[in-house]
Amino acid sequence: MxxxxxxxxxxxxxxxxxxxxxxxxxxxxxxxxxxxxxxxxxxxxxxxxxxxxxxxxxxxxxVKPQCPYYGLCGGCTLQHLDYFETLKYKREKLSFMFSTKIRKSTNKTTINNTIKSDFEYRYRNQTDLPVAFDGEKNIAGLYIRGSNQIFDMNDCVIQKANLSLTINKILKIMTDLEIYGYNYRSKKGVVKYISVRTNSLGEMQITFVLKQATDLEILVSKTASISNKVVSIYQIINDNDKSREALRGPKKLLFGSRYLKEYIDDKIFLLSPESFFQLNYDVTKKVYQLIKEKGNFSKEDVILDAYAGVASIGIYLADSVKQVWSIEINNSAVKAAEEAVKLNKIENIKVISGDVVKMTDYLTKQHFDKVIFDPPRSGLGEDVVNFVLKNEPKSVIYLSCDVKSLVKDLKMLSSKYDILETTPIDMFPMTAHVESITFLALKV
Missing domain, CATH: 2.40.50.140 (Nucleic acid-binding proteins)
Structure with missing residues (x-):
């Protein structure tokens, strides 16, 4: 109609x-x-x-979107809106949830302006693209919104330019070698995804996600010769056709270094293919600097860095505190964190492999002056919140990637904590997604 x-x-x-x-x-x-x-x-x-x-x-x-495929994949939904209006929208989105869901606890909460990205486009440092064979050549792209069909995407304007250039070269090499993208219907082909991650120096880590083990010796050799910036190449065997989670399954290093190094200030972080690290480097750097600035850390503080990933926050703050406990459930990330701690010559970080939710009884018996959370979209949940309420650290810093779970957790925490301020973060320009960082203090 x-x-x-x-x-x-x-x-x-x-x-x-x-x-x-x-x-x-x-x-x-x-x-x-x-x-x-x-x-x-x-x-x-x-x-x-x-x-x-x-x-x-x-x-x-x-405004006119820069992407030639805009509206097709559904990944970016705000390229047509002036960037500064997007920043206002994200602040209003966070403010609305605070005022409607935890109104009584946020009367004195300051909601700051959105942390902007230095780059509105070309900010994304990793891409995991599904691969297909169209009958003539290999293509990589995104799924058309609401479908299982991949469209041939020569470039994505929100990701770093070297990612698209590298993937396009790999696709041509694959076609020349008669190595084809996997077809979920016919079960023919082998390569499901190509993942490329880049760092602030332009170095790259490339991962081929395969349906089954295949001889990739020539493909790896030719891929490594694309650029001297290729520092490692992995394969991951992912035989699950029902999931779109690319980087799941046994992995094997085929070329180069085990880790891609990333740098913030004087600290070095180590990344493997499946390690979590924020996709917008410049905004991540601003957030880490904000944590250090507003956290009021002292050399007497014992801090908990929960849902730590590769312990990047803990490593970044180690010089400012007495001790850091970094807890992470992903074993690969834990190993990377342990090696990064040694590489940075830090002696006051305890890296622990474990599920924060299942460790709450143990953690309650420990003393923490301050805790930092960076949980998944599901948030902290009742068990972790109860640990905080029992342990009573002086302050809580909560990095959130989901507003709904954030306000649910803050409502529970507000029984003992003042919600001092929250700041929306534009980690993903051109999208409607808003992240945030919230500072809480134990009530006097």
Whole structure:
């Protein structure tokens, strides 16, 4: 049904929100204040969705997207919005959740302006692209929004330029060697994904994700010769066809160093293919510096760095405190953290392999002056929050990648902690995703 509607505001995924007969209509790529002609239909979630046919009245904040595939993959939903308006939107999104979900506990909470990215485009330092064979050549791209179909993507403008250039060269080498992308229907082909991670020096770690073990000797040799910036090449065998998690399965080093090194200030971090490290280096550096600046650390502090990944936060703060406990569940990340601690010649970090949730009884018996959390999207949960409430560290620093789980955890923590301030973080420009860092202090 064709409708003329006016967009009132941006919804959670960055889509425009309008109302038709008092029913919400969600319209991707529409902006507040715009009057549009749209095809309105009921989507798979049983909600009304609109597809823009024509923009009758255009927003003054509408800009031209740089991506030639914009609207196809659904990865970026805000390239059409002026960047500084995007920063405002992300602050408003966080502020709304605070004011509606934990209102009584946040009357005195300062909600700061969004930490901006130095790069609106070309910020992403890792890509894991599915590979397919189109009958003539290998292609790599993203899935068309709402489908299982990959489109041939020559470049992604939010990722570092060397990632696309390298993948395009690898695809040609594969085609010449008759090594093909995996087809989930016919079960032919072998390469499921190509992953490339780059650091602040432009060095690269490349991973081939395979359906089954295959002789890649010539492919690896030719890939290594693409650039002297290629420091390591891995393979991962992932035979699970039901999951889109690329970097899962047994891995093997085929060329070069075990780790890609990354640097923030005078500290070195070690990354393996499946290690978690933030995808926007410049914003990550700003966040780490903010933690050090606002954390008020002293040489008497024993701190807990939970959900530590490669212990990058713990390593970064080690010089400022008495001792750091870094806890991480991923064994590969733990090994990388242990080696990075030695490489940085740090003697006051204890790296522990374990699940924070299952360690709460043990952790409650320890003394921590301050705790830092960087949990997955699911947040801390009741067990970890209860550990904090029993242990009563003087302060809590909470890095969040999901606003909903954040406010749920903060509501529980607010029984003993003042929520001093929160800052939205634009880790992923051009998307609706907002991360944040919140500082809490034990009530006097």
């Amino acid at each position: 064709i409708k003329k509607i006016e967009i009132e505001k941006l919804a959670n995924d960055g889509e425009g929100l309008a109302y038709d007969d008092n029913k919400p209509v969600y319209v991707y790529y529409a902006l507040p204040g715009e009057v549009i002609e749209a095809e309105v239909f009921t989507n798979q979630r049983n909600a009304l969705e609109g597809k823009i046919i024509d923009i009758k009245e255009e927003s003054q904040y509408r």
